[in-house]
Amino acid sequence: MSVSEQQANAPETGRLYGVGLGPGDPSLMTVRAVRVIAEADVVAYHSARHGRSIARSIAAEHLRPDHIEEALVYPVTTESTDHPGGYRGALDEFYEEAAARLAVHLDAGRTVAVISEGDPLFYGSYQHMHKRLAHRYPTEVIPGVTSVSAAAARLGKPLAEADEVLTILPGTLPEEELTARLASTDAAVVMKLGRTFPTVRRAMERSGRLPEACYVERATMPGERTDALSAIDSDTVPYFSVAVVPSRIANPPQPAHQGEVVVVGTGPAGPLWLTPESRGALAAAEDLVGYTTYLDRVPVRPGQRRHGSDNKVESERAELALDLARRGRRVAVVSGGDPGIFAMATAVLEVASQDPYRSVPVRVLPGVTAANAAAARAGAPLGHDYAVISLSDRLKPWEVIAERLRSAVAADLVLALYNPGSRSRTWQVAKTRELLLEHRAPDTPVVLGRDVGGPEESVRTVRLADLDPTQVDMRTILLIGSSQTQAVRRDDGTDRDVVWTPRRYPEA
Known part of the structure; x- marks a missing residue:
């Protein structure tokens, strides 16, 4: 009833x-x-x-x-x-x-x-x-009428506009949690100040939101006070006060006196893979620079400039980002996965270490790697020591790749193989399989993770001997098991193997 x-x-x-x-x-x-x-x-x-x-x-x-x-x-x-x-x-x-x-x-x-x-x-x-x-x-x-609405009205500042997200937070949250949520949202209101004010102020500063933050005390009541949050003495803050980070569209942050470049890892796919810090950096940037496919993962924001380019012009992208930062712009270089793994962080830092860019501030924000994403979908194949190798011979000769593969497989390491194939590189996977079979058993588990997190996601496990090079493209990552890696079919209704590498080695 x-x-x-x-x-x-x-x-x-x-x-x-x-x-x-x-x-x-x-x-x-x-x-x-x-x-x-x-x-x-x-x-x-x-x-x-x-x-x-x-x-x-x-x-x-x-x-x-x-x-x-x-x-x-x-x-x-x-x-x-x-x-x-x-x-x-x-x-x-x-x-x-x-x-x-x-x-x-x-x-x-x-x-x-x-x-x-x-x-x-x-x-x-x-x-x-x-x-x-x-x-x-x-x-x-x-x-x-809530205190949130009253505070915005007394400040005369819109809280959220268009597709912006407004987050309402209690000041009683731990500082790390407050910092992460403030960094990742467009606009915010923090309630329950009083004794929590010092923590809230530190979280505002750590998240980079303090310059935007406003303070409202006793909105619409006798004794009402409004000011910049940075100007408030923590000893004077009552419980009936709120901190407001208003709409960035309606109240754009002041242009940076000194520009900077932030290299942001977006993870293997869309917004679910972004860290709060990366989400905040993308929202705060005045310019976005990156490969067009990766830029398309970032929501369009009014007033933000986007500079898309082809995937093979890393140095040119880095120079553009650093030139913009030299002119006082806040620039986010958008990189798939983790920017430090076969991605844009190296290109930016290489150019930033040369004149005339040595004084431009550069930060690198990590992202979920393709290897970690595929491994999580498959189980835990990277549970022990592993090596990460790119099979692309565009920037290094195949002889170097082959020698590194031999060394890694001789050490009995699990292998995470990036850039295994493309339209112009069709033989590397077959050659790799041939080389590995000299040292690994034919039934060694191989995880093929394609477009993990994306609309065409596919995660399969095959035997090393059955690895078909025609099923591998540039959007695929290969995880090759060690001699200890297990692939087991469980009764969990998933109709696929779970793959893991034990943390304890037999001789231990």
Whole structure:
């Protein structure tokens, strides 16, 4: 039976309302909120032990002398407690007792309005009553203007525009988590400041968002204050304040006084493989430089310049990025996978080590490698020592590749083979298989990972002797097992082998 059916069949009781009062200014209460309070028999509100309730002060002019008032006084707020269940146990016990007090009125047929600042279901105290009572009594929630909306209005800065993502964070998160989320989002609001402010400020600085961040205290209330977050003394910050990183489109960051180049690894495919730091660097860049296929993975942002090129002009791309940075631009060089593995980091650093680019700041942000992505899909074939080798002889002779293959296979290393074949390179895979079979058993597992993470993803495991060079192209990575690598068909419904290399070697 649904909740609505249960309520319809229940004995006549009072009605529960969760009433949002808005951010503080009584004139920002909704007409519906005012009407519900006026018609209620009981008005309940939360407060700290000092007895003052912000919610009550907002709704004060609408309270009648004959209203029954229920002050739900928290036993603890931020201080410690000797409750046997700790802080959470003390609050849970309080919420149960408060809900029981309100249930007495509802059972007696009285209408109960639980008022809360902001919106009742947005970090609101009312939600704890809702979870305990809404399934038992007819209930309605009256939404209210949130502090997020009020802060943006008082700043006069749009929060999000077009396809931007707005992230709302509690300041109580660990600093590392705050930093990662601030770095990866377009716009943000951090709630619950007060004692968390020093942590929030450090996270803003570490994520590069501090220059954009604004501070709003007691929005729409007496004592309201707005300023740049960087100008705020942490000793003066109350709980009722928020940090706002507004829309980058509507409020573009100030141009960099000194440009920089950030080489960003996008992983093997689309946005799911991006790290938060890489996502933030791509969003903050004024210019994106890269192979067109990789640039297409990055969302288009208004005001951002894109410089696409062919896959075979790494040095030219590096020079373009560094020239832009010399002119004060923030430049992101977009690279697939990890930029330091057969990708753009080397090209950028090689050019950056020459005049006239030696003084241009260059950072490299890692990405998920093709080898790691394919290995994860297959199981754990890279669970022990392994070697990474490119089969492309465009930048080094085949003799060097063959010698490295012989050395790696003689050392019994798992092999991750990049760039195994292309339209112009058709014989390298067959030659590699021939060379490896001189040292490895024919049934050695070989993982073929193609377009991992992409729309045409294919991950297969074959025997080394059965490796078909015609099934391998430039979008494929090969993982060749060692003498210890296992391939086992499990009863998990996947209809494919799971491949792993034991971490313990037999002689150990």
